Amino acid sequence: MTGATLDxxxxxxxxxxxxxxxxxxxxxxxxxxxxxxxxxxGRDARAILDISDVDYFDSAGVNLVxxxxxxxxxxxxELVVVAPPTSIAGAALRHxxxxxxxxxxxxxxxxxxSRPAGPDD
Amino acid sequence: MPSxxxxxxVGVTGVGLVPLPLNEPGAGDAAASASRxxxxxxxxxxxxxxxxxxxxxxxxLGRIREILHVDTVxxxxxxxxxxxxxxxxxxxxEEEVAQxxxxxxxxxxxxxxxxxxxxxxxxxxxxxDVVNPILRExxxxxxxGVPLIxxxxxxxxxxxxxxxxxxxxxxxxxxxxxxAARVAPGIxxxxxxxxxxxxxxxxxxxxxxxxxxxxxTLPDVDVAARYVPAIDEVGGDWYDVVELRAGRVGxxxxxxxxxxxxxxxxxxxLRAVLRAYAFTEPDPATVLTLLDKYVQHSHPTGLATVxxxxxxTEDGTLTLAVAGHxxxxxxxxxxxxxxxxRGGPPIGAVPFPHYAAHTVHLARGETxxxxxxxxxxxxxxxxxxxxxxxxxxxxxxLDPERLxxxxxxxxxxxxxxxxxIALVAxxxxxxxxxxxxxxxxxxxxLSPVRRSLRSxxxxxxxxxxxxxxxxxxxxxxxxxxxxxxxxxxxGDVQLRAELDGDTVSITVIDHGAWRxxxxxxxxxxxxxxxxxxxxxxxITREALGTRVVLRRSLTAP
Numbered sequence: 001m002t003g004a005t006l007d008x009x010x011x012x013x014x015x016x017x018x019x020x021x022x023x024x025x026x027x028x029x030x031x032x033x034x035x036x037x038x039x040x041x042g043r044d045a046r047a048i049l050d051i052s053d054v055d056y057f058d059s060a061g062v063n064l065v066x067x068x069x070x071x072x073x074x075x076x077x078e079l080v081v082v083a084p085p086t087s088i089a090g091a092a093l094r095h096x097x098x099x100x101x102x103x104x105x106x107x108x109x110x111x112x113x114s115r116p117a118g119p120d121d
Numbered sequence: 122m123p124s125x126x127x128x129x130x131v132g133v134t135g136v137g138l139v140p141l142p143l144n145e146p147g148a149g150d151a152a153a154s155a156s157r158x159x160x161x162x163x164x165x166x167x168x169x170x171x172x173x174x175x176x177x178x179x180x181x182l183g184r185i186r187e188i189l190h191v192d193t194v195x196x197x198x199x200x201x202x203x204x205x206x207x208x209x210x211x212x213x214x215e216e217e218v219a220q221x222x223x224x225x226x227x228x229x230x231x232x233x234x235x236x237x238x239x240x241x242x243x244x245x246x247x248x249x250d251v252v253n254p255i256l257r258e259x260x261x262x263x264x265x266g267v268p269l270i271x272x273x274x275x276x277x278x279x280x281x282x283x284x285x286x287x288x289x290x291x292x293x294x295x296x297x298x299x300x301a302a303r304v305a306p307g308i309x310x311x312x313x314x315x316x317x318x319x320x321x322x323x324x325x326x327x328x329x330x331x332x333x334x335x336x337x338t339l340p341d342v343d344v345a346a347r348y349v350p351a352i353d354e355v356g357g358d359w360y361d362v363v364e365l366r367a368g369r370v371g372x373x374x375x376x377x378x379x380x381x382x383x384x385x386x387x388x389x390x391l392r393a394v395l396r397a398y399a400f401t402e403p404d405p406a407t408v409l410t411l412l413d414k415y416v417q418h419s420h421p422t423g424l425a426t427v428x429x430x431x432x433x434t435e436d437g438t439l440t441l442a443v444a445g446h447x448x449x450x451x452x453x454x455x456x457x458x459x460x461x462x463r464g465g466p467p468i469g470a471v472p473f474p475h476y477a478a479h480t481v482h483l484a485r486g487e488t489x490x491x492x493x494x495x496x497x498x499x500x501x502x503x504x505x506x507x508x509x510x511x512x513x514x515x516x517x518x519l520d521p522e523r524l525x526x527x528x529x530x531x532x533x534x535x536x537x538x539x540x541x542i543a544l545v546a547x548x549x550x551x552x553x554x555x556x557x558x559x560x561x562x563x564x565x566x567l568s569p570v571r572r573s574l575r576s577x578x579x580x581x582x583x584x585x586x587x588x589x590x591x592x593x594x595x596x597x598x599x600x601x602x603x604x605x606x607x608x609x610x611x612g613d614v615q616l617r618a619e620l621d622g623d624t625v626s627i628t629v630i631d632h633g634a635w636r637x638x639x640x641x642x643x644x645x646x647x648x649x650x651x652x653x654x655x656x657x658x659x660i661t662r663e664a665l666g667t668r669v670v671l672r673r674s675l676t677a678p
Contacts, residue, residue: 005569058596062650086586088589
């Protein structure tokens with residue numbers, strides 16, 4: 001069993017979605033659908049996608065980020081992607097030249113404090 | 122003989138129930154007595170004691186039907202611990218058995234025989250004295266039944282019936298009583314044996330069902346396992362192998378103290394609970410602490426020894442926590458050593474136990490073995506003697522499958538031991554100069570193949586961030602190839618990785634149709650990522666498919 005796991009946290013100003021594990025063409029569509037289901041029922045002003053701790057992340061993941069950003073923009077919401085440049089996902093976003101299209105942060109913004117370090121951190 | 126002295130007061134008051142007429146047996150009739158001797162022999166055939174319950178019942182019923190010239194014959198057995206009889210076997214009354222008809226003791230024909238423990242003859246069947254509708258539906262006119270008694274205990278009722286009105290003679294009753302006396306002990310023995318067998322096999326199949334059917338096929342680690350049941354009782358040993366995140370594999374082995382179904386059931390729970398914690402807790406010591414909490418809370422009398430180990434298949438770090446379990450065995454080239462870490466107490470043994478994680482390095486080619494004490498313990502010798510025997514037996518065999526077989530052969534000689542045995546052996550295979558893999562065209566196959574490639578690159582000295590880049594680029598090429606191959610329905614994708622000096626070259630081949638990627642799509646982005654992560658990308662479209670060759674320096678950033 002590899003694949004990815006999803007965690008949702010709801011600070012007052014939005015939703016923090018934390019993805020761990022491998023994100024690739026085997027699961028990107030299912031992950032996007034699961035994230036959208038949770039986000040669009042909550043009408044969040046801001047969504048934070050924390051992918052700083054994934055083990056693998058390729059163009060399927062980059063595409064997930066773009067599609068999610070586009071959907072949220074359509075609802076007037078903002079997407080912040082957390083992926084430091086040295087992280088796996090950060091490198092993939094850099095190689096895909098995605099930095100100009102989405103907001104990439106090094107850490108979960110202070111207004112929405114990061115969840116306590118999980119056992120895999 | 123008292124059994125054919127059917128008294129006038131049969132203890133029943135039903136209309137139509139009459140005592141048997143007491144005929145004088147035909148003592149002077151030589152032919153009759155010869156045939157009678159033959160009849161008796163056929164009912165007490167010693168061969169009958171060697172067959173199972175079903176065959177015994179079937180044979181005896183068949184012979185009774187022939188000897189007494191009756192249309193129906195049935196055996197009802199008393200349900201253990203209940204005041205009921207259940208139809209167990211029949212000829213001419215199969216429906217009674219199929220419907221598992223139950224007769225309360227004391228009611229109806231068979232119920233009254235059981236209650237009175239005396240034979241009963243019903244010359245003309247009526248609704249009043251037969252509660253079982255099947256007997257009436259079949260059209261039985263006359264019935265004769267006798268109790269089955271073993272060592273003073275009633276175990277059931279045997280009865281015969283006729284579809285035409287018939288006067289059963291005292292001779293018939295005597296023969297039936299004799300048949301009952303002869304077959305009852307056999308039935309009881311076979312029934313007990315059957316139940317014992319059923320209990321044993323339930324427990325054994327329970328246990329077997331709880332162990333993994335087959336071990337997961339894992340990238341970059343070879344695993345073999347064995348389970349040997351104990352000679353006469355089901356045990357509580359188990360093993361488990363689970364694939365975790367990021368190239369880590371969890372390996373557990375455990376031994377619930379005690380035997381029988383209870384031990385097997387607790388084993389099942391411990392295995393599931395450990396598995397659940399393994400997926401969320403990366404630290405083996407934490408997993409054992411939580412497992413102990415579970416046992417203390419939910420099974421206060423439960424006790425088990427456990428080792429839980431996590432192997433990082435990439436760098437060979439083996440992190441293990443031990444709860445009162447025999448030591449890990451490490452087998453290397455021509456060596457074998459027991460790795461006795463300071464473990465905590467068995468799970469469930471003391472309140473608030475402390476478990477610590479220890480790390481061991483498992484070099485490529487080395488094999489680690491976890492086992493339960495059934496493998497090493499022998500009556501009348503210390504455990505150290507058994508451990509030393511295990512250590513010596515392991516020297517020289519590194520292949521996990523063959524090592525498991527050898528250890529069982531040499532330590533338990535292929536026979537079942539008095540205690541059950543579980544055994545798991547695993548190793549990181551040696552590196553080859555060239556890595557060649559073939560995968561089926563499914564997206565789910567991508568993750569394991571990337572894992573294998575990552576281990577290969579790391580082992581060849583690739584720096585972590587460089588390896589991350591190469592894996593990303595190769596991952597894109599593999600995802601493309603899987604998509605091509607999948608679309609064209611044409612099977613496999615091949616991966617080859619070679620090292621030439623400092624440069625790694627990775628070739629990915631599929632046999633699908635090439636589709637030019639459009640920019641700003643997944644695949645267009647994938648191509649951009651390939652070019653960005655690699656020094657050189659070469660795509661060759663051939664009639665039979667696509668070949669992508671990626672090159673990258675392993676050391677340059």
